Amino acid sequence: MIYFLQHYWWMLVSLLGAILVFLMFVQGGQSLLFGIARGEDEKTLLINALGHKWELTFTTLVTFGGAIFASFPLYYSTSFGGAYWLWMAILFLFVIQAVSFEYRGKAGNLLGAKSYEFFLFLNGLFGTILLGVAVGTFFTGGSFVMNKLSITNTLQPTISYWTNGWHGLDAIAVPFNLLMGIVVYLAARTLGLLYVIKQIDHERFVSKAKVQIKVTGTAFVLGFVALLAALFTMTGYSVNPENGLISPVKYKYLFNMTELIWPAVMLICGVVLVLLGIGTALFARGKHSFFLTGGGTVLAVWSLLICAAFNNTAFFVSTNDIQQSLTLYNSSSSEFTLRVMAYASLFIPFVFGYVVFVWRALTKEKMSNDDLNKPDSHKY
Numbered sequence: 001m002i003y004f005l006q007h008y009w010w011m012l013v014s015l016l017g018a019i020l021v022f023l024m025f026v027q028g029g030q031s032l033l034f035g036i037a038r039g040e041d042e043k044t045l046l047i048n049a050l051g052h053k054w055e056l057t058f059t060t061l062v063t064f065g066g067a068i069f070a071s072f073p074l075y076y077s078t079s080f081g082g083a084y085w086l087w088m089a090i091l092f093l094f095v096i097q098a099v100s101f102e103y104r105g106k107a108g109n110l111l112g113a114k115s116y117e118f119f120l121f122l123n124g125l126f127g128t129i130l131l132g133v134a135v136g137t138f139f140t141g142g143s144f145v146m147n148k149l150s151i152t153n154t155l156q157p158t159i160s161y162w163t164n165g166w167h168g169l170d171a172i173a174v175p176f177n178l179l180m181g182i183v184v185y186l187a188a189r190t191l192g193l194l195y196v197i198k199q200i201d202h203e204r205f206v207s208k209a210k211v212q213i214k215v216t217g218t219a220f221v222l223g224f225v226a227l228l229a230a231l232f233t234m235t236g237y238s239v240n241p242e243n244g245l246i247s248p249v250k251y252k253y254l255f256n257m258t259e260l261i262w263p264a265v266m267l268i269c270g271v272v273l274v275l276l277g278i279g280t281a282l283f284a285r286g287k288h289s290f291f292l293t294g295g296g297t298v299l300a301v302w303s304l305l306i307c308a309a310f311n312n313t314a315f316f317v318s319t320n321d322i323q324q325s326l327t328l329y330n331s332s333s334s335e336f337t338l339r340v341m342a343y344a345s346l347f348i349p350f351v352f353g354y355v356v357f358v359w360r361a362l363t364k365e366k367m368s369n370d371d372l373n374k375p376d377s378h379k380y
Contacts (some may be wrong), residue, residue, distance in 0.1 A: 003241075006328040007310065007339035009071035014305035016064040018298045023057040026050050027293070028192030030097075030124030031084060031132070031185075033118025036208040039171060041369055044379065047104065050192075051380040054101055058094055061131075064137050070341055074146075074331035075316055078160040079137065079259050082144050090130050093306070097123040105379045113132045123191075125185065132184030134168075136177030137252070138308040139231065141317030143170065147325040163320055166315070174261060176230055183227050186220035187297055187310065193217075193282055194290040201368035210281065217278040225273075231304070232257070237314040239327045247321050250348050256307040263303040263310070271302030 029050045054155060069076040080087050096119040104116035105111045112187050119303025148158040158192065164170060171177050194208040241247070249255065257264040272294025281289035294311045309315035316326035 002332075002335040002338065005335060008201065008333045008342060009067075009305065009332070010309050010315075010328055012063065013067050013071060014066070014302055014308075015298075016060065017305050018300075018302035020057070020060045020064055020131075021051070021135075021187060021301045022294045022298050023060055023189035024128055024184065025126040025191030025195050025290075026054045026057045026130045027097075027183075028188030028190065029195055030120040030192070031128075031189050032192060032196070032209075034119045036212050038207070039275070042202065042205045044105075045200055045202055045205065045367060046196065047101070047117075047120070047380050049195070049367045050248075051101055053359075058098065061094065066347065071333055071338060072326075072328075072331045073333055074159065076142055078146065078326065079134075079142070079168075080315065081135075082160060082162035083137070083142055084129065085166065086134060086168030086171055089169075090127065090134065093127040097127070102137065102378050111123070123251065124188070128185040128188045129178075129181035130172075130183030133171050133174075133177040135184065135305075136180035136366075138315050139170050139234070139304065140171070140174050140176050140320050141181055141314075141325065143167070143319050143322055144324075144328075146252050147257070148316065159257055169314045176234065179223070179227055179230060180195060183223040185219070186216060186223050189216050190220045190278070191290065191294055191297065194277065194286065194293055195283060197286045198290045199363060199366055201366035210286070213278065213281050217281070221275070221278070224274075237317050237322055237325055239312050239314050239325075239329065241312055241329060244327075244330065246325050246327070253307050254311060256311045256313060257303075260307070263306050266299045266303035266306075268301065270296040270298070272296065273299065315378055322374070 015150040033043060054149050071241060100119040102118035104113050105225045143163045145163055193209045193213045197206055200206060232254035233249050235250050237246050238249045238252060274293050277289040277293030277296060280286050314325040314327050
């Protein structure tokens with residue numbers, strides 16, 4: 001039973017991660033503030049269109065961390081506790097985003113509107129890249145040592161710890177992690193442009209977004225192809241579920257796709273939807289391009305995260321000693337905890353349905369300058 005629960009919760013955690021990447025369209029839209037968004041009217045329109053959704057990204061990030069803490073606490077303590085400079089940088093960038101949305105439009109704010117716009121831009125650029133770097137560590141691992149017996153040490157009951165002073169910032173120097181970060185940024189920016197086309201009623205601004213999607217969308221597709229090539233040719237680490245022995249396997253993630261098959265189907269469907277969404281934005285009205293590309297992004301990212309741990313794969317490798325790497329079997333909570341949380345997860349469809357309802361209510365009509373000039377309108 002615990003075998004099923006471990007895989008069930010990795011499926012849910014991976015889905016949260018995939019949805020988080022999709023919701024990063026808010027950050028992608030913020031990266032347009034010093035790009036195609038020129039003039040006060042375009043910037044205000046963009047920020048207010050994104051302002052209805054920024055809480056979803058932040059909440060999903062917190063939920064993602066909470067789900068990992070509850071289901072795979074050893075990963076949480078090792079990554080969030082050991083690589084804390086990387087995660088603190090991500091958290092800081094999200095905090096200044098929240099502050100900027102709240103204070104940018106307030107009269108007499110301390111720093112001025114342009115300062116908060118710059119903070120939003122920083123979150124849109126570096127927040128996406130660093131989060132992608134963190135996701136990349138699922139495949140490349142980190143410089144940590146694990147010893148479960150140390151929990152009995154009353155002076156230092158730390159199961160795992162980082163072995164260098166960089167504490168996660170060293171992950172940025174790993175080429176695969178950096179490539180993952182760039183692809184996440186390009187995905188977020190592409191989705192941000194598609195959201196502008198879908199949600200904003202401003203002819204000049206939308207026209208510039210359609211021109212920019214040719215560059216950003218193409219770069220995103222090419223970057224994702226390069227990411228897949230790097231992933232499917234790299235060495236992964238296989239774990240023997242009987243004795244826990246971990247050994248390197250070349251092309252491990254490619255084998256995961258071909259042996260499991262269904263993640264490969266998800267990946268192919270995701271790629272088709274992304275291409276279809278970008279194509280309809282370029283050659284048609286692009287009415288549904290945002291959701292087509294967003295749905296494809298969720299499927300593609302979900303399939304990759306599943307392959308990071310399924311099929312007896314170590315999903316967080318120790319670069320110091322591969323036998324101390326984390327797997328679904330040695331990093332999960334107890335069967336009782338996983339079982340209780342599994343019952344609680346049955347309410348997820350109701351929560352998701354509520355989110356969809358609120359989303360539709362807030363974005364029923366396109367946003368224009370006339371909407372923002374109404375006496376009762378709320379402006380960020």
